[in-house]
Amino acid sequence: MSNPDSVSFQLAGLGLRTYPGEYPVDGITPYRHQWALHDALTAREPGTFVNDAPTGGGKTLSWLAPVISEGLSTVAVYPTNALIEDQNRNISDLLSDVDGGDNCQLLAVTSETLQNEYAEQFPEASSNGKRLSLLLKQAFSSRRTVILLTNPDIFVLLRREIYRERIGEIKRFEVAVVDEFHRATRKERNTMLFLLDEMYDTNESICRLNYLVFLSATPEVRLERQFEEAMIAPYYRVDDFGWRNTPHPAISGETPSTISFSPGNLPADYRAVLPPVDLLIEPAPTFGTATEMLDNDEVVLERLATGRTVIMLDGVHEIDRVYDRLCRADLTRVERIDGFHRDGVREKIDTFDTLVSNSAVEVGVDFDTDQIVFSGHDAASFFQRLGRLRTRSDRSAAFAYAPPYLFHDLEPLADSLSGRWVDRSEFEKRVKSAYVDSSTPASFDWRYSAVEAYDHVEERVEDAPPDDQLAVRKAGWHRIESHFFNGEQGGLSESDLQRIHEVANSELLKTLKTYRGESVQTLVYNQRSQTVQTYNLPYLLRHSDISFHTRDDFLTHIPSELIDQVSRLEPYSSGYCIYRGEYDGQSSGIDGDQVSGRLFTYKATGELYSLLSDHPRDIRTPEVCTGLEVEVTPSVNGVDILKDDLSTDQILCYPLEGHVSQIQNQYSLGSFGFIYSLLYSEGEAAVAFGHDALYLHCRVQDKIQEKSSTFDEVLDF
Template identity: 60%
Template sequence: MPNSSQRNVTMCDSSQLTVQLKGLALREYPGDSYPVDGVTPHRHQWALHDALTTDVPGVFVNDAPTGAGKTLSWLAPTVSEGLDTVAVYPTNALIEDQQENIGSQLDDIDGGDDVHLLAVSSDTLQDEYATEYPAAESNGELLSYLLRDAFQRPETVILLTNPDIFVLLRREIYHKRIDGINLFEVAVVDEFHRATRKEQNTLLFLLDEMQDADTEICKLSHLVFLSATPDEELAKRFDESVSAPYYPLTDFGWRETAHPAMAEDDQSVIAFAPGQLPTAYRPVLPPLELRLQPAATFQTATRLAEEREETIDRLLQGRTVLMLDGIHEVDRIYRLLQDSELGIVERIDGFHRGDIGDKLDRFDTLVSNAAVEVGVDFDTDQVLFSAHSAATFFQRLGRLRTREETSSAYAYLPPYVHKQLQPEIDEFNNEWISRDQFKGLVEKHYVDNSTPKSFDWRYSAVEAYHHVEQRVDNAPSDESGLIRKEGWKRIERHFCQPHGTVFSKQDAKRCHDAVQTKILDTLQMYRGNSLQLSVYDPDQQVVQNYNLTYLLRHGDIRLLERDDFLTHLPDHLEDDLSRVERYSIGYCIYFGTYDSDGTEGDEEYTGRDLCFKPTGELYSLLSEGQRQTREPKVCTGLEVETSPDIDGLDQLKIALSETEILCYPIEGHVSEVSKQYSIGEFGFVYPLLHPEGDTASIAFSHDALYLYCQVQDQQDTDGLDIEVSEL
């Protein structure tokens, strides 16, 4: 039960709802055949060990809770069986974290002494690996040498990398013919559910293609997806789109006879209230006193500032991690908590990524954003977080783990979700309820702002068609027919049949030929291109690229020409600059968050006003035709205005106006466009000055394609006659 201080917090805010959630525990199943010293496995660990050691090809999804040992579930069998494995992680920070985590576990696993562990990102390629292969003239050539030498060694190869590099390898964009990508027997994908629709489509299509190939061409037999928040739509896609059999790890479906872990009468997963944990079970998620309050996306910091005394009172209850939506929120709350009685206050975000291990060891209060949402391990008594989506809600809530005692959590929800939950939560009357029951309750109230499903056949099918044709062009003539035939069947399975779409090969070719070549090039990459600046942070002594629109709205920055920028940059950071500046359009010095009126008080923080202006090609795109026929395009002619103005903005305008960017302009104010097409706060759309003086908006990169699909879908719903060839 809450202590007296917590009760006072509840009483002072009538909008707060309190839910008592049961903890979650997993049964341990002893067995001498598990190849890890000192570990009694859970059922999901036995399941994946059984599948991989009995050489069952298929798609395996491990949706065990956070803290349940999902990494060990694939690591133990691949190491003990000597299965060469590529593990794909969404961020470079997670690659670094997993390299340390896996390295620490190898000594306890049978065969761990015979593992060659590689962590590959653009940073490691250009730093440590570049010194090993000085003759390499590109990252792709360097990686080809790295994998060639790795597979010539007698050890098991485990490659940790990100999906961007994996896609470049498979599509031979990085470097022609890197054969090492076809030598892996197992592919592990972490946090797949958190990728965008385009990213999921790209990765799943390529993995299916590799697994379906003859083993003499590609050895990949096992696809393993790790997720703490299972998704029914993804499960359906695994089952219906991928050619290999789909096996959730809950039922040992590949077995004809029961595995010992499956034969036990006891449940493998149980929910427990405080003091009710049975023996033989290990807690992975603790019982929770969960308090729910309303706050709009990007406004949780404002709520916390308005209630500063209550906020500090909450944080004094124990070691706390705060997870907010934006860096400007992190900065505001970090400054708000300075000189308080909270002890050591640390921050981790995109501009404060150094010394993460030390920060995690010493903090009393940690202020962060999505940087600690996945992967990073920390021990904490309570969490306080914002949740703009249901997936984010349960991802962040799951960061409290491995305790039997009751913990505390504070969640800030969109006001409409909070309002709809209130009468249903009141009915529980302070009873302890299971997380599954609560999850179903929460998910039904969040508005689904996911990307439109029509993206699959409007763009992903076209992307895949282009990929298949590229393979045909590079294949021997006697193989081209089979590649094209199998490729089209795969396109149908992944992007047409799931939606019941009548979309022929001729339709795909017409759409492919109609799509701008530069858009096809963008689609071949895993992530879309973004507008970035090269940033020097003198406080953190780092140089990196960061999102242009964020910096213009929220950054206390000074824009500079390159030569002037170099005079401020320490010599030891010049190599770092040379690695990142090729992907940026300008340079700036970053001094922290822009301090507009109200950031220290109780007023809502909005940052600078930001508006784009069309010139040249973009002007023509906006002024030509009607909304019904306009399509996304890669073009130049973008300018930007901010209020207040930023020192050096004029020179950025010149660079920006000459930069090619995939964009989609549309008539209507940002708020109107966002509401009409259910884009949500994280579907970024920006104000655009219409040449005729009307209000307009613009989206960039993959957001431009998503918005276009939303517009077309609504036109189709409204009964407008649009031919497939026009899409």
């Protein structure tokens, strides 16, 4: 190989065969997976349907066309608000081409739309819950097909009736679609599947949900088991025949539905969804891709000159460094999209020559590009980002930065495949098997998800008529067994689970009820873009030119039209921050080394200190604590104000003795297991927050259980 610091592969393109027929969309000749889901929904065949067609393969149209043509009201759940906005725009454009599209009402619901446009539409409503209730009542009274686009947080709030009033219209949807399901965490998957399964199993006179559609990557073994064994609805993969034993006439025939192709060899009745790609892989440590790129900036700039390019990194600070370097180079139209630069997204996408971004464009933002440069420090991100080269048959290029251990593992494979066009599925299996598994522990299911479900069932029992309560409890326990035990923890009984539930405090249960876990964020006014948002506090303290203010002083610095957004966001944040740009200073790190940004750490005080000092590791559990403090060097203007705000806030914490890297290695957390350094008078320590705290606790307890002789010892939650 010419470059000893890189390996190269020629990845074949992927083409999907089209199948002519009477499909309810003008100008579309469908793929097999689109016909299969259309067949099931038009035949009114209930079930759980998983569509794992590749990115760019038309998964949205696969459900949209039949639900509109059949008049099936649908709730579609997307992982990010950006994806909701993108899909709202795309679906709106498609409605005029779909049979029945003129009789469809499309609603995009996020906390932002509830606070803004729907607040104007329903001025009499005093809360988001009341606005949503009025919106759905109005939509269903119109006798049109209702399609609700929302995020999983709002869906869970709706189903669990956490809004201050019941919104019964959630039970009127006949189809539920969950997009990008493979990107959800273990806790998030468990929550969503349990609630959807419960809705599907409810008598149709009460809840109409009959069709569960998951748009996802190919399910791994555990998720496949959940679909097939835990869910009551029959499970079908729509890349096969769907619900039939033999193909529907529209998709019959001997010709394969997918093919791999090399440049210039795509048959006429196939469309390209992934192009042939020349892939070059180089090693880089996690969050070190920017350094590797800038150390070889001449090579990088030469690559960028060869075509329209998207660069996808992990840390916002990496984006800062690369974007700054490219702006100083002789390049045209360099753009960036990230958490602090979300304005003008569509214009940037349409006009960039080089786009620097992160997960903000990993899903949900459609763009066309000749090549991509990306970091892939876990398997999911690697293939999600590689798959953003799509819907083109032209030969394309990709430059990946992967963990050094993966790079070295792939070297002999690259030598053996040199000069060959490699099948995508073959390559994906090989790469996925080489990544270190840092997935969340299986014990999370019974330690926490089962407790979350048990609490949900008990609330259902309390709301049920007395004559129905026993049946509701029995059905709930059976569902908990199916989803979270399946014989794997034979020593755990309903009474064990009840005991765990009784010990879990109300604040912990409140954390479990929500879809996503909490983190330490602050409310930020970005002076550059004149926007208000919440953002990760550690990043701001390390890498940003910021100051903290009292609430009253903060409001004097922002435009009056943003004050309503402040009221909406401040319940989810700690402190009030003004952001002016990036901080480009350095600090003395370990052994006197100069590190980029400020030094930052949390400090163990109050309840957090007691949790660490008074509770041995073997019996310590995550707890909601107050008294969190921060230390930052050099200091930041107003940091004492921030400390006052943090001191009274509550957050779920789990501290451990030891250095961050030691804990990451001991419990196989990987570099994305977010734990933070913690100043502790008795020695080195670290802390995890929110759901990360729960995952870390599971790993610690799993280690203890390995040495335990009886299962009961582990139940002392």
